[in-house]
Amino acid sequence: xxxxxxxxxxxxxLSALGAANVSAQSDISELIKSSPADATKLAQAYLRPxxxxxxxxxxxxxxNTAHSKNLLRFDLRFGVTxxxxxxxxxxxxxxxxxxxxxxxxxxxxxxxTPTLAGxxxxxxxxxxxxxxxxLLETFRMPEGTGVGLIPAPQLQGSIGLPxxxxxxxxxxxxxxxGDDLGEIGMFGGGLKVExxxxxxxxxxxLTPVDxxxxxxxxxxxxxxxxDVPVPSGARPASAGQPTDFSGQKVDAQxxxxxxxxxxxKRLLVFTPFISLGYxxxxxxxGLIGNYPIVSGADLLGPxxxxxxxxxxIKQTDISGFRTxxxxxxxxxxxxxxxxxSMAEYNSFNGGIGFGLGK
Numbered sequence: 001x002x003x004x005x006x007x008x009x010x011x012x013x014l015s016a017l018g019a020a021n022v023s024a025q026s027d028i029s030e031l032i033k034s035s036p037a038d039a040t041k042l043a044q045a046y047l048r049p050x051x052x053x054x055x056x057x058x059x060x061x062x063x064n065t066a067h068s069k070n071l072l073r074f075d076l077r078f079g080v081t082x083x084x085x086x087x088x089x090x091x092x093x094x095x096x097x098x099x100x101x102x103x104x105x106x107x108x109x110x111x112x113t114p115t116l117a118g119x120x121x122x123x124x125x126x127x128x129x130x131x132x133x134x135l136l137e138t139f140r141m142p143e144g145t146g147v148g149l150i151p152a153p154q155l156q157g158s159i160g161l162p163x164x165x166x167x168x169x170x171x172x173x174x175x176x177x178g179d180d181l182g183e184i185g186m187f188g189g190g191l192k193v194e195x196x197x198x199x200x201x202x203x204x205x206l207t208p209v210d211x212x213x214x215x216x217x218x219x220x221x222x223x224x225x226x227d228v229p230v231p232s233g234a235r236p237a238s239a240g241q242p243t244d245f246s247g248q249k250v251d252a253q254x255x256x257x258x259x260x261x262x263x264x265k266r267l268l269v270f271t272p273f274i275s276l277g278y279x280x281x282x283x284x285x286g287l288i289g290n291y292p293i294v295s296g297a298d299l300l301g302p303x304x305x306x307x308x309x310x311x312x313i314k315q316t317d318i319s320g321f322r323t324x325x326x327x328x329x330x331x332x333x334x335x336x337x338x339x340x341s342m343a344e345y346n347s348f349n350g351g352i353g354f355g356l357g358k
Contacts, residue, residue, distance in 0.1 A: 036311065042099075053117075066209070079350060114141075195212060214262060220255075280319040282317065336353075
């Protein structure tokens with residue numbers, strides 16, 4: 001089970017922390033041993049901090065001032081968000097996530113297991129039974145990473161348009177990180193409208209702050225190939241099962257929408273800001289392909305069953321209000337950004353940029 005969970009995470013830790021931890025391909029079979037439905041529930045519960053934290057990151061770093069850039073003025077910026085995982089999402093009870101009766105804790109007194117962001121202690125051991133309540137196999141949930149922080153990068157460029165408009169593009173072309181880590185890509189766009197200049201020049205000059213409304217959408221895609229072969233010495237449990245095991249992969253899509261009202265005040269080169277907004281994020285993660293998994297045994301040895309597309313997670317992870325406090329520092333063409341966000345997952349964002357004009 002560790003393989004699919006950690007492989008899915010690898011690119012995010014690689015991009016933000018410079019490290020990755022990918023375990024053996026054969027460990028993926030542990031994710032599917034119970035059943036596709038139970039495997040999906042276990043993956044959802046274990047990866048909950050990733051899905052929520054990464055959703056927070058996708059919706060962060062869009063704006064650090066209410067002032068829209070003047071016509072054709074632009075900047076390019078790179079930032080990173082760290083979402084802080086609350087204690088309630090550092091572990092979960094395996095008996096409370098709706099698993100079938102075919103899978104249950106080996107020790108009924110040990111039911112709390114770490115999530116991805118939990119401690120590094122061993123996870124709960126689970127036992128898998130057949131329809132006659134015969135024990136088929138046991139496996140252990142993965143330990144946590146011991147890191148209660150979910151990172152997410154932002155790479156974007158903004159340009160000033162007429163009538164107080166500013167357009168922002170987020171884009172990352174598909175990048176192949178190698179056979180072990182797969183391929184990533186990102187795209188998105190945002191629009192900010194500075195309100196006061198649209199009313200009248202007099203009102204704009206008399207108002208001590210800038211006011212703007214903004215919206216942004218980001219989508220992050222991730223694909224990594226897998227290779228889970230037929231278990232050594234095992235035979236098909238029944239005739240007619242798929243025999244093509246190519247095309248195995250993790251296919252993930254994370255998307256987020258952020259809307260906000262921004263107030264800021266420029267003080268020479270320093271601009272503090274505050275914003276209130278509503279953001280949401282969605283996850284669509286699938287384990288694609290045919291997977292031969294040991295499901296029983298007879299007098300001739302172990303038998304396997306082929307599971308096709310066994311894990312499919314589609315869910316809304318974040319949906320709620322957030323408040324941001326932060327600043328923008330303009331040093332000629334160089335920019336420094338920073339902000340702190342308060343919501344279900346508090347987070348901080350920091351970045352640097354280069355731009356031309358105000």
